[in-house]
Amino acid sequence: MKVSILIKTIGFYAALACVFLGSCTKGKTNYEAERGEVIEENNEFKEVSNVVTSAYTVSIEALNGVLYRGYNDIRVRIKNTQTNTPVEVSGLTFLPIKTTVMGEKSSCPNQYHFGYKSADKYFSGYTVFTSESGTEGSWALYINFTVGNQTFSLIKEVAVRQQTNKNLNMTVFRGKDDEQYVIALIAPRKPNVAENKLVAGIYKLNRMLDSAAKGPADQLQFSYSQVERYTLKLDPRMPEPSMGNHSSPNNRDLIQDKDGLYHGVVNYTMTGNWTLNFILLNPEGKVIRGTEVPKDFTPGVEGRKSELHLDILF
Amino acid sequence: MKKLSLVLFILSLGLDVNGQIAPVKRDTTRRLGEVKVDATVKRKIENDMKMAVSVDEFLASSDNISFIKRGAYAWEPLLNNMSTERSTITIDGMHIFGACTDKMDPITSYVETNNLSSIDIKSGQEGNMHGATVAGSIDLKRRSTPFGLQQKVGGAYQTGFEFNNKQAFNLGNLFYSTDNFVADGSIAFRKAGNYYDGNNKEVLHSQYNKLNASLGLAYKTSPLSAIRVDAIFDRAKDVGFPALPMDLWLSRAIITSASYKQLFEEGLVKVWDTKVYFNAVEHYMDDTTRPENLVHMDMPGWSTTYGLVSKINLKKDRYSSEVQFNAYDNLSIAEMRMYPQDRSKQTMFAYSWPWVTTRFASIAMNNSWEISERSKVNLGGSLGWNYNYSKYVEFNWIFHPGASQKKNRWLPGLHASYELSLNQFDISLGTGFGHRAPSVSEAYGYYIYNSFDRYDYIGNPDLKNEISYEGNASVGFKTEKLSIAAKVNYFYINNYIIGRILSLGSPMNYQSVGVKGYTSLKYATLFNTAINVDYKILDNLHWKGVLTYARGKDDEGGNLPFIRPLSYQTSLHYGYKRLGLRTSLNGDFAQTNYSPAYGEDQTASYKIWNLSADYSFSLGKFKSVFQVGAENLLNEYYSTYADWGNIPRMGRNIFTSLKVNF
Incomplete structure (x- = not known):
């Protein structure tokens, strides 16, 4: 009989401890999540836009697939449209140009000659867009690349968004x-x-x-x-x-x-x-x-x- | 120094309670008494004035305890004029750590007088049984009813009212005791409003509201062994801290333990006592009652501790020894979130304790040999291991780039003393050496606002161990009517940890004036002395006096803060039949050795006169005592050297209480 009292007692205390452990009056801050709320993770390169010609597909990539006002790391991949395999490209230039409604053209801080990352087969560079697309003007990317002796040019209009971070x-x-x-x-x-x-x-x-x-x-x-x-x-x-x-x-x-x-x-x-x-x-x-x-x-x-x-x- | 066992006066009334951790069988109680190692003098110190004291008031009657007060509640006890980082404060050997970065919740605030039997204070390295220390140890002993009392069921009820702050309290405890089962329970409520100072001015935000309950169950598993489970629940709500810019909304603590005790009739080992424990403290501050604050802040804190304490007592002939193993794991978390005036905007967040884990283990031993009938040698030592881990160490790196996230420390301690009794004289001499690790705040604290000197404090994870060298001596003289005891101790502390102004950074809390970092002084010295006199003028007329003095200096000869100036307590007790009359006078002299560098200003002297009368009578078959009295009878307006922000203390307070034993 006495032992049963004892077992009940231990059970009671164990329950009490559990209740208390799991139930602080106020919750602790989840610090990792707290920081994540304000700044969404966008450290993955995704395609922003692409240009498909009969021979080549040019894909422009940025973090999160979005170009922002401010500093952007940019990657350009060029593939054979038919075979969908990377193409040997000997050089690539990249130039963003803003055109206002009045027709004035200007550019921004930018890496003109992109570097080639042979391991991953893409060109990389950066651009600092100085404004968002909108009433101030619109942005277009002027890209030239060389395959063999041939130089290809293309122009692609892109949207530059507001940087929320x-x-x-x-x-x-x-x-x-x-x-x-x-x-x-x-x-x-x-x-x-x-x-x-x-x-x-x-x-x-x-x-x-x-x-x-x-x-x-x-x-x-x-x-x-x-x-x-x-x-x-x-x-x-x-x-x-x-x-x-x-x-x-x-x-x-x-x-x-x-x-x-x-x-x-x-x-x-x-x-x-x-x-x-x-x-x-x-x-x-x-x-x-x-x-x-x-x-x-x-x-x-x-x-x-x-x-x-x-x-x-x- | 002598071990002082403070036995609660109120609890000793009518109840034969022994202060041992686990109760033992009646016929083994005597045996255990022989085994007990504390051959040091036990002295009963009662609070002279009141029979219904709080834990704080009770501790205050010890001559090596002083207090930092931030209001009417939860005073921080200073042992040998050293703050709580330097002492180990335990409940029955269990380590508990407050969850408030501003030290608004010392451990003593989580117990009540009606669940304690005594408080064990050991000075200096003698206190290292429970863990590494510099100042000593304070162990709050739970009450536990022995097995097989003649009275099977009993208890006490106490109620009272104090007029100054309209404090009403109700304390009750109950026990049930059979030959192999014991249950103890207690419950206490206290509720107080704001108090009034000596100018009859209300001190705003000094109210408090406390609930404390405890339960202990013991079962005798064999004639020589018993198990016991214990729990204390404490809740304080709406506690004002007039000296701080915020109050306490809620603090809760649950303190649990399970212990096993085995006695041995033969052999060297006499008692083996092991306990596992768990406690959790949560503490939430509240500043919504202070509209003058510029910024609204949330400052929650949590502290969780698991631990083990195991102790054996050895005795052979004239040698006795105590060996204790301690281990605990503590996690301290404190957050700080500030809200901009425009509440829709992003809040501001930081950790003031960035999830700091402390693991500690120590083995300690205390040996004593009775060399002769007259003299005794004590020799003890401990070796501790202290490990800290800061989860969000990047907070600490802001001020201390590259500081270690994990830190191991070894904490040795040694002490020796010699005691001699010569006719009417008792003489003791002792020495000690010990290390202590920095506290969580000292090592990992981050922008902890100290409203005394109004600085934000930053911890340093790589502080060196504080190393203390101490010497102590005491002389006592006793005749039938008179007893005089004088004691001194001296501490030389290397790497003394204290806050120094940093030229880096700027305050975070808008009330503060700058940033201080915990740094090590090359050394600091502390000297404490006390003289106690007891004189039996007549059989029923006793006089008692205590005089204490302390001096603390840093390595440049400057004063250390919070050192008590010359102070005295003197009291007269007269008993006539069922009537008792008491009067006492206590006070401090002017604080001349104050420390402006650490935020102190000079505090004037004060004296407080108290008076009380009690009457014992029978209420039916119950023994009862009624008491009425007044503290600070002259309504003196004063604040002490350790009152945070020089808040005035309570003015005249008339108190009444009634205690019924059944």
């Missing part, structure tokens, strides 16, 4: 040197509350060459170039008034690496809205654009932003 934001501005610049964020696509490697492309609009040149492609392919040996000073802050101009430690300014892109470090101390305040310096150390922001902790006051900044959210 603010971590891949971009900005176009005029510097104190009266030149037009573009800064586009490339990484991190999905930041963490952590030390994040920050990568950006910085480009400059070249002054127009002789307008009497032959075709638009010949002229526009040189419209932007990567800037060399500049420095992008970084001061990340949370603009929310309640955060009182909160910042983070151990950030590093962006400097150019061998890949031509600008690399630095940004630390995000919590999720939410952040502003990357920048100051762009030319190789001589002169300020091209950007202002120092206040460093004091000012609760209740919305953080002042540099005249050169990008807002991000994660």
Whole structure:
């Protein structure tokens, strides 16, 4: 009889422990899912569009199958239309051109000569679309490729959409040197509350060459170039008034690496809205654009932003 | 230092409760008594004034405990003027860790006086039986009714009202005891409103509401063995913390254990006692009652611990020994979510404890030899292993790039003491050495807001072990009427962990003024001394006095924070037939050695005068006691050196209580 009491008792406690284990009053945050809510995973290359001719099928691929305003990695695959097998292509050029309703044509920071990845048999490059398709104008891709001695050309209109991931934001501005610049964020696509490697492309609009040149492609392919040996000073802050101009430690300014892109470090101390305040310096150390922001902790006051900044959210 | 066994006065009334972990058969109780290793002096300290004390009030009557107070509830006990990271606080040897990053829930807040029998305080390395420590250990002993009491069913009921904060409490406990089965149960409710300070001003957000229940069942499996299961459930709701920018919405703890105890009649081993335990704590803060806050925040915390404690007692002739094995696994999680004024916008989230696992195992031994009738040598040691793992270590990397995600530490500890009694004198000398690992907050804390110095604190996973070297001595003198005891201890602590202002980063909590990182001072020193005097003026008139002094310094000679200034407690007790009269005076002198660098300002002296009267009578066949009294009779307006944000303490408080034993 006594033993049965004992067994009941143990059962009671086991049940009690189970109930408690499985039932906290408030649920814990699922941190991985939390970050995923804001930034959808799009790290897979999918076809954006294709052009089918009698001989070749040209397929243009980007992450998630969408071209966004801002920085895009792009792949081009060329296959034999009949056999559906990759074709030996000796070179490929890629040029996006925007045409406004007034008929003005312009391009954007772009890799003109795509590189060939022989292992996976595709061409790869990048483009920084400076606007979305719409009232401002429409975008078309001018692609030339060479098979044997023959050069093929094609033009394909594409849609450029708004980038919803603010971590891949971009900005176009005029510097104190009266030149037009573009800064586009490339990484991190999905930041963490952590030390994040920050990568950006910085480009400059070249002054127009002789307008009497032959075709638009010949002229526009040189419209932007990567800037060399500049420095992008970084001061990340949370603009929310309640955060009182909160910042983070151990950030590093962006400097150019061998890949031509600008690399630095940004630390995000919590999720939410952040502003990357920048100051762009030319190789001589002169300020091209950007202002120092206040460093004091000012609760209740919305953080002042540099005249050169990008807002991000994660 | 001497082991002080604080026996709860209120519980000793009318009930013969022994404080051993598992009850034993009547005829083996005596045998067990012989086996017990604590030949150290047991002294009964009662709270002089009140018979219905809270756990905090009760602890406060010990001369090496002081408190950090953030309100009227859940005071953080400081042992030897060191904060809770440096001491091990356990319930019957079980490790439990609070779930609040702001230390709003010390372990002592999860028990009630009516489910405790005594509190064991050991100073310094003598306290390393339960795990690595620097300051010592506080073990809260559960009450457990022995098997086979003459009175099969019994209990006590206590109720009372305190007028200052309209606190009403009801405490009840019940036991059932047969020769091989025992059940213990207790339940306690406390509800208090805001209290009023010495200027009769209401201290907003100082209310609390607590429910505590416990159940213990024991079954004797053989004449020399027993098993026992225990559970404590504690729930605090709507608890105000006037010194903090937020309150507690809800905290809940479930503390469970199952133990097996075996006694041996012959041989070296006398008792073997093993227990497995599980406890879970959840703690949710609430700032919706503070409209002045700029930002709405959620700060939930969880702490879950599994553990094992196994102990054997050995005795042969004049040698006795205690060997204890401890192991536990704890997971501490604390979150912080801030809501922008525009609630539709994205919230801001971070972990203040990024899922930190602590695993600890230690083996500890304490030996004592009675060299002669008059002298005794104690020698003990422990070796602990401490492992930490931070799941989201990227949070820690923001301030400490590349810090280790996993960390193993070895924590040795040693202590030795010599005790001598010469006629009316008792003399003891002791020394100790020990390591401790940084706490979860010290190692992995992330933007933990400290409203005392108003800094956000950042942990450092690669902090070195704190290493303590201590010396202690005591002298006692006793005659029939007079007893005097003086004790001193001195700690030299290498790599003393404390928050230092970081030039990096900026605060996250809008109330804070900067960021501090936990860093190691080269060393710090701490000196504590206390003198106790007891004098029997007449048979029914007793006088008691305690004087304590402490001094703490950092490696540059600056003051350490939270060191109690010169303080005193003195009381007079007069008994006449069924009537008892008590009066006491206690206070601190002005705090001259305060530490502005750690956010302290000078605190003025204060003195508190208390008075109470109790009357014992029979209510039918039940023994009853009624008490009425007043604390802070002169309604002094004061705050102590350790009051968070200098919040004023309670003004005059008239209290009444009635206790019925059945």
